Amino acid sequence: MPKKGKRMFTYKRCTEVDTDAIYGAFIAGFSDYIIKIDMSKDNFQKHFFGPEGNSHEYSVIAFDDGKPVGLILGGIKVYEGLKTLRCGALCVLPGYRGTEVSHKLFDLHREIALENNCSQMFLEVIAGNERAINFYRKKGYEKVYDLVYYSHSNPSGINTDLPSGFTVQRTDIDVLRSFSREIRDIHINWQNDFDYTSYFDEHRYYGVFKDANMVGGLSIHPAGRVNFLWVDPRFRNKGIGGGLINHAVKELNLKKLAISFPSNASLTGFVKRLGFMKDPITQYEMYLTI
Incomplete structure (x- = not known):
C-alpha cells in the first residue's frame, strides 16, 4: 500500500528502466482486470513491443520510492493516413488508484503525441469498464467504433x-x-x-x-x-x-x-x-x- 501523506512520484520513459520494472508494473496493475492476464515476461516483451506496436521510447512508467506503480504503453505510426499515438495499455496498481498517477501518465502520454507531431490519439477499452471509459472521456476521448x-x-x-x-x-x-x-x-x-x-x-x-x-x-x-x-x-x-x-x-x-x-x-x-x-x-x- 502507498505511504500516507504527500508522496513524490517519479516518471521515466521506459528506455530508462529495465524490463523487470515494466513487466512488474504491468502484471501488478492488471492483477484485478476484467480479463485474467497470465503472461510470462518474455511473451509480454515479444507481444506488447512487437505486433502491438508499442515502443519503449513512447512508454512511461511511474515509481513511488523506487517501486513501479503505474505504466502507460504507447506506439506511433501513420494509421489511416494520420500520424497516431495509440495507448497500448494503461494500468495503475490497485492501492495507487485515485492518486495523481493515472492523470500524470496520460498527461505525459499527450506530451509525447505533441512532441512527435501526431494528429490524433487512440485507444481501445472494454465495454462495461465504466471507470476507464469515464476517465478517457474526461481526457477528451470520444467513442467512434464498437469493436465486436x-x-x-x-x-x-x-x-x-x-x-x-x-x-x-x-x-x-x-x-x-x-x-x-x-x-x-x-x-x-x-x-x-x-x-x-x-x-x-x-x-x-x-x-x-x-x-x-x-x-x-x-x-x-x-x-x-x-x-x-x-x-x-x-x-x-x-x-x-x-x-x-x-x-x-x-x-x-x-x-x-x-x-x-x-x-x-x-x-x-x-x-x-x-x-x-x-x-x-x-x-x-x-x-x-x-
Whole structure:
C-alpha cells in the first residue's frame, strides 16, 4: 500500500528502466482486470513491443520510492493516413488508484503525441469498464467504433463454394496490403492491420480473382484468426467471402475460427449466416484529435 501523506512520484520513459520494472508494473496493475492476464515476461516483451506496436521510447512508467506503480504503453505510426499515438495499455496498481498517477501518465502520454507531431490519439477499452471509459472521456476521448468479436467452433461445416469463374490463389502480405490501400469503404482496427500481422511469418494471405483481377482478399493466421476479409461490392452476395474462408479452412485444416471487426451491419450479417457466434466481449475504439 502507498505511504500516507504527500508522496513524490517519479516518471521515466521506459528506455530508462529495465524490463523487470515494466513487466512488474504491468502484471501488478492488471492483477484485478476484467480479463485474467497470465503472461510470462518474455511473451509480454515479444507481444506488447512487437505486433502491438508499442515502443519503449513512447512508454512511461511511474515509481513511488523506487517501486513501479503505474505504466502507460504507447506506439506511433501513420494509421489511416494520420500520424497516431495509440495507448497500448494503461494500468495503475490497485492501492495507487485515485492518486495523481493515472492523470500524470496520460498527461505525459499527450506530451509525447505533441512532441512527435501526431494528429490524433487512440485507444481501445472494454465495454462495461465504466471507470476507464469515464476517465478517457474526461481526457477528451470520444467513442467512434464498437469493436465486436465472433467465433466459429465448426468451420468444416462452412461448405460454401466459390461461384464459377472465380479462383483463389495464395499471395503475400505486400500484395494484399497494396490491395487494401485501394479500399475506401472499411475501417481496419489496429490489431487486424497489416503492420500487426507482419510480425507473424506463418500468417497466410489469399486473393480471389475473376480473370486476372483481384476482387477480394483474406488474411488469416493458421490458428484460425481472421484479420482481413473483403470482397469488391460489385461481387458481394455471391458466396465469394464464404468460399474464401472455406478454401482456407480446408487448406489449413482449421478446427476453429475467430474474427473481430468494427461495427458493420453487412459483415455482421455475413458472419452470422456462416454460423459464427458473438463472443461476450465488446470493445470501444476511442479517439482524441489534437
